[in-house]
Amino acid sequence: MKITVRLQINGAEARFEVDSTERLVDTLREKAGLTGTKVGCGIGECGACSVLLDGKVVSACLVLTAQVDGAKVATVEGLGKAGELSDLQGAFVREGAIQCGYCTPGMLMAAEAILARYRRPTTEQIRKGISGNLCRCTGYAKIVSAIRKTAGRRAIQRSGR
């Protein structure tokens, strides 16, 4: 039996006919064509499929699309555009927080969740905040630094207003 599900993905309304067992990550990748969200393990351990679901970071491989009718989903594709990277994306690029890049989209979404939660996160809060996102290439140091610097820049922007 197909179920009709409405989602708001990166601000745009979308409608999908899904099986009750379809995972959100497959809806995003295969039906919405948003392949920025990756699959690394399929059991919620690696975080490559991290997206924001109504503002909360979740593993999209553990969410059934049919369960989240009406939800707002934010994926990496919503963060910035070519030539107009978001501040966080720009920091990842500048700090060299990217190697193979396969964890990067999920890592960016987890980072956005940290930045939404803390105004000036400590290094420990950042390390904890991305501990559900595995990276096999970078050793995390440059990722932590990119997130910390983005937090600093956002704090300055806020205080300047």
Added chain:
Amino acid sequence: MKALKTVGRRPRRLDAEAKVLGELVYPSDRCLEGMLWVEVVRSAHPHARIESVDTSAAAAVAGVVCVLTAKDVPGENAFGIQIQDMPVLCHDRVRYMGDAVALVAAESRAAAREAVARVRVDYEVLEPIIDPEQAMQPDAPALHPGGNILHRGHFQKGDVEVGFKKSAVIIERAYQVPMMDHAYLETEAGVSYYDDSGSLTVESCGQYVYRDQTQIARALGLPLEKVRVTAPYTGGAFGGKDEITVQIHLALVTYHTKRPAKMVLSRDESIVSHTKRHPARMWYKTGASKSGKLLAVWCRLVSDTGAYASLGGPVLNLMMEHCAGPYLVPNVSVDGFAVYTNNGFSGAFRGFGCTQACVAIESQMDLMARALRRDPLAFRRDNVLHKGDRAALDYEMKTKVGAEATIRAAGRGKLYRTRGKFKRDRSEHTRSMAPYIKRGVGVASQMQGLGLGVGLPDYAEVELNFSPDGAVTVRASTSELGQGAYTAYAQMAAECMGVPLEKVRVVGADTKTTPDSGTTTASRTTYAVGNAILMAAGKLRAELDKRAVGLEGISVRETFHLPVADVKLGDGLPHLLYSYGTHVALVEVNTLTGEIAVLAVEAYLDGGRVIFRTGFEGQSEGGVAQGIGYALFEEVLFDRGRFLNTNFDTYILPTSMDVPADIRTVPVEVKEDTGPYGAKGVSETCMVGVTPAILNALHDAIGVRFTRLPVRAEDVLRAVLERRR
């Protein structure tokens, strides 16, 4: 020398923007009109004879287009980088749980998976061979026609008995290191189709498209030019995508159905099926004089290569080559064995044999320094190899040896110089907990052969194009696995062509559009491709002096052949060029819980001149994380040939909480005379020394020598309790 404009700097990675936008298309992201999903029927037993395969029920599943078995392999049903002993699809026997018995191609992944469950294979189950020592016995059942010893080696320098007689200190230990999974975040994946020119094309995740092309063509009985392979980008590899993974299976489906096909391995399937780091047992006896001179190293190395050869022979060769570390030892005796078993299947992995040997020799070095009451860094420095010395396997070191420079730099570093202060610091702990906290600092040095070594074809051809608008295009067939090599290529091309980096484009890994630049392995690409770029740039500049740039621009090709040692001791043995490194680690042990925390690591790395500084640091930091994983977490576990942990819930990788925020990478730039701008490579040496540095730091912290990896909290606790008794 003219100041360099681009080389040695910190440009943005060429692929960075596409990666942060989620726009880079990885093999697992490819989607083709009308494509079939391919799934593999893998063995149900670690060792069995196949009696029959019945595909009728599978073929009847709605949406299934074909079910292929061994009889559908039109060419040679065998592959393998060095020895083709691995079936594409098994017909009479299975030798590990990852063996492929049949392929299913269907209109949807769900249909393919359903059909996989309906392929009926009758097996005569055989006793699995799980112990390499037993497998070597003459009466053991043979897994392959040549018996169970894939490769053996014996090397001798001087006379170890004489060395031990003169030794004031002799240390004997046996070490055991586990099977390690590469755990790249993107599993093996790809698509296949016939391109417009009728070439069977496989877009995949490999590390050497030209060799993949050969292996596909051989299995399908096709001429090389009818097969095209591309693999520019993949989500990590570390050696684990060097051997064929999905490529032949994909090609086979497209060959039979004439339709595009796609494969993405699940994580469980990935862990079960691809090559791993060889588990090994290493028996060591080493001796030194009272004055602290190394006199003898004896060792016996047994590596479990699993079901098939892949690169098990060369990995053992490098284990033997690096058995005595970067040290001058007058008397050496090494025996090595690579043995077939039914324990999975091992092959290339960052470090390639050096990783295993380094754990053992660097532990021995520490134990000897302790027994002699010598400073562990000074003891290493006093025994270090220099150019002109004869290495462990008795050949001359003919290129610059940076080992001493890395040791001296480590000695000047903050962590080592003020280690007493770091070890005493309990400021992060409450007063009641402080007495249970122990800290230690450990060091380890290593060397790592660069390139494939003597006797194996090792060259890199590149094409450089200069277009009328002043843009430069580099074409090279190596892959961008994440290491940042394409950016380093662009930097070198910009530098030698005198153009800004923004004007350089890199086209990679396509047998149709890029020349053969060799493997993306062995820390070789920056060095090898870089040299070819420099050669081509010289030719291109000469052309530009002679004639005007036409509309298509000017293209030139050049091939660089890696220089090799003038003696041959085995396949890939020895090397002429090495990278060097010394690591310092600070660990903290909670003796109440057994928990281990790596608090800081300093890496002093001689990879020659650094080309791409951010990439260099990134490799180092990632190497630290993998070295921590090897030391403390990672082990593929078996029960009589059956895998026990096949996903990241039970195969544990270091997270951001396990890798220190404090990693300091210090390049020790000993410029290599034959290197492009003096560069060598760093992508292996950055990982190998980390693990023994942690083991040595643990010893420093709690006085216990761990000889089996990984060291888990329960091992620490047991050791601490035993010591209290």
